[in-house]
Amino acid sequence: MDIARPELKQRKRRRQYLIGAGVVALITAAGVGLAALGPAMPSVDRSGVLIGTVKRGELLREVRGPGTLVPKEIRWIAAETAARVEHIVVKPGATVQPDTVILELSNPEVDDQLLAAKAAVTAAQSDLAAKRTDLSSKLLDEQSAFAHAKSDYEAARMQAEAEKVVAEKGVIPAVQYKKSLVVLEQLKNRVSIEEQRVGEFRRNIAAQIAAEQARLDQLAATRELRQRQADALHLRAGIAGILQQVPVEEGQQVAVGTNLARVAKPGELMAELRIAETQAKDVALGQPVKVDTRNGIVDGKVLRVDPAVQNGTVQVDVELVGMLPAGARPDLSVDGTIEIERLPDVLYVGRPAFGQPDSEVRLFKADPASGVASRLPVLLGKSSVNLIEIRRGLNVGDQVILSDTSAYDQHDRIRLK
Structure with a gap:
């Protein structure tokens, strides 16, 4: 016959409670410890x-x-006129001197303008020479008139001096002497006028020659410009150095100011x-x-x-x-x-x-x-x-x-x- 023992059940239950409480305490402690440690440190090699x-x-x-x-010194050589590239004489990388021709260009209009400019200068030089000759001839006429007036004045002066002596002696009437004095005064004024006319004509000659010379100088400057443009068709380096770039091709048409070559020291x-x-x-x-x-x-x-x-x-x-x-x-x-x-x-x-x-x-x-x-x-x-x-x-x-x-x-x- 089994005997009921309730104290054994209570003891077993208490033991289970104690074990559960211990497990909970361990889990809590572990959690607190992990929380205290924080996140794990990453590792780096x-x-x-x-x-x-x-x-x-x-x-x-x-x-x-x-x-x-x-390079410290670089020179771009540009086209002075519109032109066509006929021939590339020197390739990039070559050593060049100031007078080395790099490109050959062509422009018929530049040649025609140069001929016209030369003809205009020649005509202006002829006009200036003709003007000098004409004005010199007219100046001689004015000087001749001045000399004639001066000669008449001297003759009248000598006659008046002679008449003065005889008029004082009563040989000739006094009115005749006075007429001679009037003529003498007129001739004196004429001499002064002719002298002024010669001076004014000299100044007029200088002004006309200066105008013709200015016209000639302007035409000469135009001729020199056309000559430079014609010479620029033979594109030269300008300085001694190395030809670095020629950014054009043969047959290409270029405009004024286009860079045609670059030279550097x-x-x-x-x-x-x-x-x-x-x-x-x-x-x-x-x-x-x-x-x-x-x-x-x-x-x-x-x-x-x-x-x-x-x-x-x-x-x-x-x-x-x-x-x-x-x-x-x-x-x-x-x-x-x-x-x-x-x-x-x-x-x-x-x-x-x-x-x-x-x-x-x-x-x-x-x-x-x-x-x-x-x-x-x-x-x-x-x-x-x-x-x-x-x-x-x-x-x-x-x-x-x-x-x-x-x-x-x-x-x-x-x-x-």
Whole structure:
């Protein structure tokens, strides 16, 4: 016969309650512990990131940009008249002298205009010579009239002086002497008038000759212009150098002002660098420059800074003061580094990705002992090509990740493995 024992059931139930409570307590404790640990730190391969060490010392600020070598002196030769390209005498790349003919052009109208201009000058010269002869003849007539009047005056004066003596003695009537005085006065006035007429005619001759000479000079200038236009049909280099371009073809019709050839002096080169507009603000005239020609480095200095921005860059002209290496030629691609300034005794580190000058960024500072990198704010200062000043947030010897860490923006710590 079974004996009922209710205390066993109660003991078993209490044991179940205790076990359940323990399980709940363990789960709760585990949850609290996991919550306290936070999200798991992502792991980053140390060899896959760039780590820089903070240093103290002199920071050389530089900006760098690509560019090309260009001649200092370039001459574009343009068409002075509309013409047709008959023959290309010299090809690009050839060495030319000032009188070297590059192109042969043709324009029949220019030849006709030159002949007409020469004929007009010849006719004007003949007209001027004829005018001089005619005016000289008329001047002689005026001078003859003046001389005749002067002769009549002298004869009348001598007669009046003679009549004065005999009139005082009563030999001739006084009225006759007075008539002689009247004639003498008339002849005196006539002499004065003739003298004035000769002077006026001389001035008139000068004016007429000057007018004819001006007309002749104008026609001569037109002839010289037509002669230059005719000579320009034989297109010459004008300077000694290298023929770089001939952007026309034989048989092509060109208009006035069309560029037909480009000649450059190859021995005198300069560099045209393209500096990012964000870095060009500190570039000034006279700053030293190192130009890498891929075959040597040439010293230079900033000659000009273009005030305009094109495609996000500013053109900086650099005068080369050092010896050019072999192979340096126009249009050669180069890299230029401009020295902005030297900052003594500052903290600096390699320039981080997306790190802009005078801005605050959040960088991961690495702990070599634990292998954990923690994010912290860092204030950046002035920058160079590969280095940047540290104003606040880091100390000498600190190691920071310089690579792009935007993939870990949601984490304040990462583990380096």
